[in-house]
Amino acid sequence: MMVLDDFVMLGTTVPEPNSDGRVFVCSAGYSATLRSLVRVYPLARHGAPARWSVNTVRLERNPRDSRPESYRLAGDRRPGVHQHINRVFEATGTVPRTARAELLRRCTVSSIAEANDRRLSLAILHADAMELEFEHNPASPDSPQLALFDVGTEIPAGARRFPYIPRLRFADDRGPHRLMLRDWGVYELMRKHNNLTQLSDTQRRRYVGEALHLDPSCSLLVGNLNNQRTAWLVISVLRGLRAAPSLFDAMETAA
Structure with missing residues (x-):
């Protein structure tokens, strides 16, 4: 111990x-x-x-x-x-908020590929072009399509019971990714608001994105799966680990 x-x-x-x-x-x-x-x-x-x-x-x-x-x-x-x-x-x-970036500095990688190369199972990633989306889950008992009409069908639990599974699209230094977002707070938000089934996809992405404060200054805590070491998911969206892009940065990127 x-x-x-x-x-x-x-x-x-x-x-x-x-x-x-x-x-x-x-x-x-x-x-x-x-x-x-x-x-x-x-x-x-x-x-x-x-x-x-x-x-x-x-x-x-x-x-x-x-x-x-x-x-x-x-x-x-x-x-x-x-x-x-x-x-x-x-x-x-x-x-303290002012100490968080330095605390996790050594844990930051430039890409999922780097994490795989180093055989890491957890990492901090300063991702770019982050975009939240929702994947429809027809097996959910709360699905708008009412897929579970058979009384004898086992009702899914955990993440599988939600009609929409949140994912994050983003890019790192080695290319694009689309990972499942497993943050408990996101699922709790969906549960408290009736799984957001009444909203359009655009409204759903905006609502949850605003709750996460998802913007270019965010960083991602990512982890791999025990039984599939090169498959990754997003555990949490973290703030305050890098400076927000300035107008000058945006002009450089455009150039």
Whole structure:
């Protein structure tokens, strides 16, 4: 077991049900002690630390995940008890806005390809031309097409229960990407607003984009999949890690 006293929470993903009834949340943060980004899972649905909070937490290696950045909480994960496992986090402070860029500077890569070449499983990416879009999910019970008309059909849970799956289009130094956005806050926003099914695609993208404060100054916390190491998703949209482009920058790009 290892005790980290400087785990900075950066993001949590949409809760997903396990076959035994537990609900799992994946999180990612940073530790100056480890000098790297850190993946911690499975968390419980309730009581996860706030973004940018500094925490003391007991961790151990996950025998089912060989990625160097991956750990699990050192606590009781049995069904019925797992829902309280987030109590092992002890918040001790918050990273000031002015210190965030320097804190995560060493974790920044120029492209997904660079992250693959370095065999990273988590990275910060200063993406360009970011654009939010939504992929229709006809298997959702809330789909406008009412795909699940068969009473005997198993109702999807987690991200699959939403009628629209958010994705981010962007470019890095090696080309374009279209990754699934798994940020819990985005799915919670959709849940609270009836999955935004009544909005047009343009309205939906504008509404969620404004809630994310998605603009050219944003950065992306990205992570790969344990069973497919070159497949990536966006864990969180982060702000304050790079300067917003100036008018002069825009003129240079146009030239």
